[in-house]
Amino acid sequence: MTGASRFTLVNGREADQVPLTDRGLAYGDGLFETLRVVAGTAPLLGLHLQRLQRGCQALRLPLPHDLADELSSAARRLGDGVLKLIFTRGSGQRGYAIPQHSEPNRIISAAPLPAYPEAHAAEGVRLYACSTRLAQQPLLAGIKHLNRLEQVLARSEWEGREFAEGLVCDQQGRPIECTMSNLFLYADGAWITPELTQCGVQGVMRDWLIAALQAQGEPAQVRQVSYPELLAADEVMCCNSLFGVWPVVRLADRQWPVGVRTRQMQTLAKQAYS
């Protein structure tokens, strides 16, 4: 399906700028979502909306009831690719206080799917071990807000194509996620993914895979993971809603083959978009 490959909308109208007074710019006061669009629909829209809802609750933002329609309409127009929604508290006067009558801004950008190398999914990726550690803030953990300097810093630690992703730990050195994806490890006969109650982003593909494992009677464990435990795992993979599942084949000196469990997770991830 082919549609308009690139367009941008601000509050439903074609626009490519936002006012300087937007609190998204001033304070990162807002949320975002990145939705994969396939054949005119966003298959994981429901999970994205759930996360938005949680984010709105955490930030005391009103979620417009017609946002789902607006995203669906943009998905039809796009055909195949990626929709990015930035949802801010809108314009405000100077100062941190939330304006009494603020009108949120909905910013939608449509673009083609990033061209990830085929080899990442087929042969696996090497993780860079980021020294940037995530701060622990339970009030903001899990949601996809616009305060992303930690991810920018972590991603800036390496250049070039040797590493496709980077592992990010919390202040205690516990593995939490990767810079733009979530982390799963397979050990002692079960998938484990780090809990995200103190930091990290609760990815929709992570949600999808947890639900899929549950549905087939192999529930994932969501809990704290230590770095030695990660290194000792039988299989490791990272996932997000754009690229699906990438096997992790190396982290520091530890190497893994691409295992059968990871291939099963790739199949589950693909079902999200089929």
Next chain:
Amino acid sequence: MTGASRFTLVNGREADQVPLTDRGLAYGDGLFETLRVVAGTAPLLGLHLQRLQRGCQALRLPLPHDLADELSSAARRLGDGVLKLIFTRGSGQRGYAIPQHSEPNRIISAAPLPAYPEAHAAEGVRLYACSTRLAQQPLLAGIKHLNRLEQVLARSEWEGREFAEGLVCDQQGRPIECTMSNLFLYADGAWITPELTQCGVQGVMRDWLIAALQAQGEPAQVRQVSYPELLAADEVMCCNSLFGVWPVVRLADRQWPVGVRTRQMQTLAKQAYS
């Protein structure tokens, strides 16, 4: 001195919008400064530029060498009021990686000085004890970056005029600062201000006062402060570069008179702009 009371500049040109692709909007990938302007000059410009320099180093941002000239020129045009500078990494493609050839955006907004009630400085203010706690992130502590959701959340905890400011603690409950100002307490014959190595914003008025105390042979202590220690202090005040020094006269059940040491600090703060 009267000048143009409100204007906005993007990269030196009159504009009131920024591109949707700005990384300040996408990730809070940038810094800001709020400068008080008196009679056509920004007296603490040097301290603001020092903080910007530290922020640029932390975020790997290039600081334009002519930013001081641009701010000085905007100050002349404004006359009296407040200049806000937002300095972002500029436009970027999707993804956290820092673009190889990004061009930072300089956004300057001029406005009148906020109309704080005279009584705040004269009679002191009551602090709200915020339950929002600051996450500890040494890579970002002290600098004035655009990731300010914690301040938005803390400031959203109270409404109305009973409280002029709110006390914010770290995850261990140690007092760090107020939502838009820094905190000082006087105890055992010396001023103390919380160290900001893990969280908090290093305010320029805090810098100014520390230097002024040092110059008169009464150095401030910059160190961890406990909540009981704050309550037990002889005098407490908060400060920023816009309002100077506000005596704190109440926090929870603890009340303080406005002390002579705090009045001395108000005099020192005024010297910044005389």
